[in-house]
Amino acid sequence: MISFIERRLVFPARKVSDGDWNPPDLPFEDVTFTADDGTKLHGWYVPHAQPRAVVLYSHGNGECVPHLDNRLRVLNQRIGVSVFAWDYRGYGRSEGKSHESNVVSDARTAQLWLAERANIDPDEVVLIGRSLGGAVSVALAAEHAVAGLVLDRTFSCLLDTAAHNIPWFPVRCFMSNRFSSAKNIRKYHGPLLQSHGTADEVIPLAMGKQLFEASPSKQKRFLEIPNGEHNGPLPDFCYEALIDFLDSLK
Helix, strand or coil, rough: CCHHHHHHHCCCCCCCCCCCCCCCCCCCCEEEEECCCCEEEEEEEECCCCCCCHHHHHHCCCCCHHCCHHHHHHHHHHHHCCCEEEECCCEEECCCCCHHHHHHHHCCCCCCCHHHHCCHHHCCCCEEEEEEHHHHHHHHHHHCCCCEEECCCCCCHHHHHHHHHCCCCCCHHHCCCCHHHHHHHHCCCCCCEEEECCCCCCCHHHHHHHHHHHHHCCCCCEEEEECCCCCCCCCHHHHHHHEEEEEEEH
8 A cells, every 4th residue: 555655645646538649749659668577668769960969858757758749859850859759657648656776777778779869879968857847867977878857857865855845744754766866966966957937846956956956077067947846848948058068969
């Protein structure tokens, strides 16, 4: 029962019925790829003829691929990248049940699939992660070489975030998903771009700054979004900074 409750909190698994599976003006490839243990996973690949970068996008825990059409359109058409967004186990058309251990392993599989599809080396892939996807991206970058790391409104530690949002329940005593990002990011020395809103009601700004301060990168930048909340679109200056960041990786 406890593990069921935890999974519902951390990985609420948005289903096939959620979102728009046929978004207009988004020329995506519908992708099925296979995890190390044989689990079938799903994602959308949006190619660009002359990409500024090749991006693996890991979403938040309350999202799935068909929720990302506007974000993928901006990344592909405005930022000029080829982007692969994938669903965690149990989300959308991906099979199985998610846990920290298999999600990070699956992210590596997605990175390798993307590198092969885009005809680049795996260490040329740029990771972008939002919220929980930021923790997935940090964990992946801590263990495998990547070209750059972009974090959008993510946390320093999942346990701290859970305790902040559910103060009446002793989450630290039973949670097996921990995502200790502030610890993991110490293993990543590459370029980092991170953004966080001052009014984030889910993950306080202080948690984002704690993660940033833990990074040993000598090429890192923190974007503070005035009055920015946890959900909603990013302001223009964040996209301008993203273009500058990606161009700096060349």
